[in-house]
Amino acid sequence: MLDNLSVNQRAAILSVVMLVVGLLIWESVIPAQKAVGELTEYERLTGGGQPKAGVPPPSQVLSKAWEQLSDPFYDAGPNDKGIGIQIGYSIYRVLTGYVLAAVVAIPLGFLIGMSQVAYKAFNPFIQVLRPISPLAWMPLALFIIQDSEASAIFVIFICSIWPMLLNTAFGVAGVRKDWVNVARTHELGSLRTAFTVILPAAAPTIVTGMRISIGIAWLVIVAAEMLVGGTGIGYYVWNEWNNLDLTSVIFSILMIGVVGMLLDAAFGFLQRAVAYAE
Amino acid sequence: MSKPFLSIDRLTQQFPDGQGGTLTVFENASFGIEQGEFVCILGHSGCGKSTIMNILAGLAEPTSGAVTMDGAEISGPSLDRGVVFQNYSLLPWLSTLKNVTFGVKAREPGWTKSEVEAHARKYLAMVGLEGDVVHRKPSQLSGGMRQRVSIARAFANHPKLLLLDEPFGALDALTRGTIQDELLKIWGGTEQTVFMITHDIDEAILLADRILLMTNGPFARVSESVEITIPRPRNRTEIVEHPNYYAIRNHLVHFLGLRSKELAGQQGDGAEQRPTPVRIDKTAAAEADPETAPPLRAVND
Ligand SMILES: Nc1ncnc2c1ncn2[C@@H]1O[C@H](COP(=O)(O)OP(=O)(O)O)[C@@H](O)[C@H]1O
Ligand SMILES: [Mg+2]
Numbered sequence: 001m002l003d004n005l006s007v008n009q010r011a012a013i014l015s016v017v018m019l020v021v022g023l024l025i026w027e028s029v030i031p032a033q034k035a036v037g038e039l040t041e042y043e044r045l046t047g048g049g050q051p052k053a054g055v056p057p058p059s060q061v062l063s064k065a066w067e068q069l070s071d072p073f074y075d076a077g078p079n080d081k082g083i084g085i086q087i088g089y090s091i092y093r094v095l096t097g098y099v100l101a102a103v104v105a106i107p108l109g110f111l112i113g114m115s116q117v118a119y120k121a122f123n124p125f126i127q128v129l130r131p132i133s134p135l136a137w138m139p140l141a142l143f144i145i146q147d148s149e150a151s152a153i154f155v156i157f158i159c160s161i162w163p164m165l166l167n168t169a170f171g172v173a174g175v176r177k178d179w180v181n182v183a184r185t186h187e188l189g190s191l192r193t194a195f196t197v198i199l200p201a202a203a204p205t206i207v208t209g210m211r212i213s214i215g216i217a218w219l220v221i222v223a224a225e226m227l228v229g230g231t232g233i234g235y236y237v238w239n240e241w242n243n244l245d246l247t248s249v250i251f252s253i254l255m256i257g258v259v260g261m262l263l264d265a266a267f268g269f270l271q272r273a274v275a276y277a278e
Numbered sequence: 279m280s281k282p283f284l285s286i287d288r289l290t291q292q293f294p295d296g297q298g299g300t301l302t303v304f305e306n307a308s309f310g311i312e313q314g315e316f317v318c319i320l321g322h323s324g325c326g327k328s329t330i331m332n333i334l335a336g337l338a339e340p341t342s343g344a345v346t347m348d349g350a351e352i353s354g355p356s357l358d359r360g361v362v363f364q365n366y367s368l369l370p371w372l373s374t375l376k377n378v379t380f381g382v383k384a385r386e387p388g389w390t391k392s393e394v395e396a397h398a399r400k401y402l403a404m405v406g407l408e409g410d411v412v413h414r415k416p417s418q419l420s421g422g423m424r425q426r427v428s429i430a431r432a433f434a435n436h437p438k439l440l441l442l443d444e445p446f447g448a449l450d451a452l453t454r455g456t457i458q459d460e461l462l463k464i465w466g467g468t469e470q471t472v473f474m475i476t477h478d479i480d481e482a483i484l485l486a487d488r489i490l491l492m493t494n495g496p497f498a499r500v501s502e503s504v505e506i507t508i509p510r511p512r513n514r515t516e517i518v519e520h521p522n523y524y525a526i527r528n529h530l531v532h533f534l535g536l537r538s539k540e541l542a543g544q545q546g547d548g549a550e551q552r553p554t555p556v557r558i559d560k561t562a563a564a565e566a567d568p569e570t571a572p573p574l575r576a577v578n579d
Contacts, residue, residue, distance in 0.1 A: 178367040181337055184355040186384035186435075196380070200371045276371040277417035 023058045030057045056247040064247045065254070079239060081231070083252065087259055089231040093149075093224075094217045094263075097156025101213065105161045106206065109168025110194065113202070119169065126165065134159035134220045138227055148228035152221070159220045160213035167209025171202030203274035211267035218260045233259075281346065282310030283471060284334075284439060288550055289343035291329050303329050304498045305546045306343070309490060309553055311439075316465060316472045318482040319500070320530065321492030322538060327475040331443050334473060335361045347439060357385055360437030364444040366424040368416040374427050375412040378402055381431045401434035402427070405460050422453035426460070433464050442474040446481065455514060458484060466511065479530050483523065484514055490553055491533050494542035501541055503553040504529065507561075521560045529558060 005013070031054070056064075072084025112119045134155045141151035175198050183193040199206075225234025233256055240248035288306045295301040303326040311317050321327050332338035334345060336355035345352040347359070368377045378398035386394065402412055405426035416424050425445055432440055446454040458481060465472060476482050482489050483506055491502040507522045517523050 178363060178365060179369060181335075181355075181361070181363075182367050182369065184337060185335060185357075185359065185361045186381055187355065187357050188384060197369065200369070203371075274371075277415065278370050 027057045027059060030055060054246070056250065060247050061250050061254075064251045068248075068251060078230075081236075083233075083236070083255060086231060086233045086236040086252075087255060090221050090225060090233040091259070093152050093232065094156055094214070094221050097153040098160045098214060098217050100153070101157045101161040102164055102210065105164035105209075106168050109165045109206075110172050110198070112165070112169040113172025113174075114198075119173075126162070129158075130162045130166075132158075134216075135223055135227070138224065142228075148230065152224045152228050152232075155224045156217045156221060160217040163209045163212040163216065164206070165209075167212070168202065168206045171205030171209075172198055174205070175201040200274070200276075204271065204276070207267065207271045207274050211264065211271060214263050214267055215260070218256075218263055222256060281349070283313040283315075283348060284311040284473075285346045286310065286330075286334075287344050287346070289330070289333065289345070290341045291326065291333070292341045302496050302545075304495070304500075304551075306549065306551050307500050308550045309500050309503065311471060311473060313471055314469045316474070316485055316487045317490060318474045318476050318486035318488075319490040319492060320476060320479065320482055320534065321498065322494050322534065323477065325492045325495045325498040325538075327492060328443055331361075331441050331473070331475055334439070335359055335441050337361075357435060358438045360432035360435050360440045362425075362428050362432045362440070362442040362445045364447050366416070366421075366428045368424055368427055368431075370416050373413050373415055374402065374407060374419065374423075375399065377416065377427055378431045378434055381435050385435045398430075398434060401430040404433070404464050405430045405457070420453075422449050422457060425449065425457060429457070429461060429464070433468065433470070436468070436470075438471060440470050440472045442472065444475050444477065447477070454478075454481070459513075461485070462512070479527060479534070480514075482530070483508070483526060484512055484517060489530065491530070491538070493538045497543055497545050499541065499544075499546075499551050500553045501537075502533065502556050504556045504558070507557060507559045521562075522558060525558045525560050529556070 068083045072082045074082040075085060108122075112122055137155055137158055138151060141154045142148065145151050145154060179197050179201055180193065183197045188196065221232065222234035222237065225232035226238045229235050229238070233252060237249055237252045237256075240246075240252065287308050289308070290305045291303040292300045293303065307330075319327055319330070329338065333340050334352070336352050336359065352359075368374075369380065372380060375395070375398055378401060379394050382389070382394045382397050386397075389397070399408075399412065402408065407423065407426055407430065411419075411423070416427065419427070425448075429445070432442075446457060449457065462485060474485065486506050489504045489506060490500050491504060493499045493501050504526065506526060508517050508520045508526075
């Protein structure tokens, strides 16, 4: 019977089976909540006695998801905002830092890719700055910028700049000389050559860099928001952990994954749009 | 003597040879091309044909020497000199039509979109590319079709000089034949000056008014200029019947097979190197009146 199905259909069936089995195992291994009377002194002190303390079963996460997603934008004060608002803050920070990084990285990458001198001059700085964990910048950013919001954006900026910069430089340097010669024999100026020949020729490599950057930015924003606090999905996870609301923690972890997947898919789409076959 | 339309004077090209020395590709080479002439240059691989062409295109600077076209010295590329590269050099992210409008827009910035497109379509139609095929990307075309697009792009710009670097080198014999015919047809309508590199003797005889023969490098020379004394219009099946055909062909085969090697590697004495004109005419009229047609002279004696 399975033989008649396409590869995609068979894969989809397998995925559903894995999901159901995984959820069933999860649901079945959660131990029943201990009665308060059986708690040790230690458990009582660490909050183990509260009903929310244990790892919740998936059914509970699902109902939490339903509850949150049916009203994602409610705002009941600083520590109680809907998941949509929190994710919105995170996306806003990621996109702001990311767009600033693109505005710097892509023109600079063009310059580095076109000019040997520029490449050699910038390379030592890039090599030293690139391996620095973006979070290591946080104290310095907080001190200099004196604003937690802007500091988080700066951290996103600094972590997403490198893949875009290097891929742009690499893509531009690798543009086939023949194509540049076509522009030259048609007397195109340098600006028109950059936009009509080099940019489309290097676009697949540049967009690959942009896709890597957005992935890193989304990884880093969660950590950054845990540090700076206030709003955002990273803060939300940390806050729910402090409330020992593990159901919300698990739900928000899933949401981080879903948003990351959507961001990546958007750039995958862009990648296909600029791809060309030689 | 007045200067020809395209004049190459004492052109020298040296490259570092990778071992600390210099490689002299050619030295003090001089030759001219008249307006409306179709000139082919024949020579073994590596003798410096592409180097000459890149200099004519303005894409490369010679070590010394000058090229003047229409009285003005060439410096840098120009829309007046169209280039068809061996590997077609189409922009793969643009459709066939866009590849041609790309050139037309550069040439005629004032034209409207529809004027540009109509012009491009006209030249694509001349090389047999019409209908839906103009919306395909180069990767979806065969090698022959891609080279047709490249030729259409070059001709659509009406350059004063058209440079072709082994344009049919990568094509199979049948396709090559068809595109040669198309090239002759378009060229016949325009009286364009053409400079074409090839390593195919029959192709050169079919297309050219004159064939420049190059010896092997280093210190390669443009050693002879062979006039093709076969009247136009020519077609591939009829020219082989012409009394001059095999005489010219044998001369070229002999040059490429033997003399290109014998003459190779001789450093010049600093004097200008001009090709020796060679005219081979075995038709009855020429035989009867040897005065009008000098017999083939031995070169370098
Ligand atoms: N940029 C370059 N640097 C060093 N040597 C070169 C360069 N371009 C061409 N050459 C050398 O010049 C010679 C002529 O090359 P080319 O003009 O491409 O030959 P052809 O087109 O006749 O096959 C070759 O020996 C080649 O190795
Ligand atoms: Mg060549």
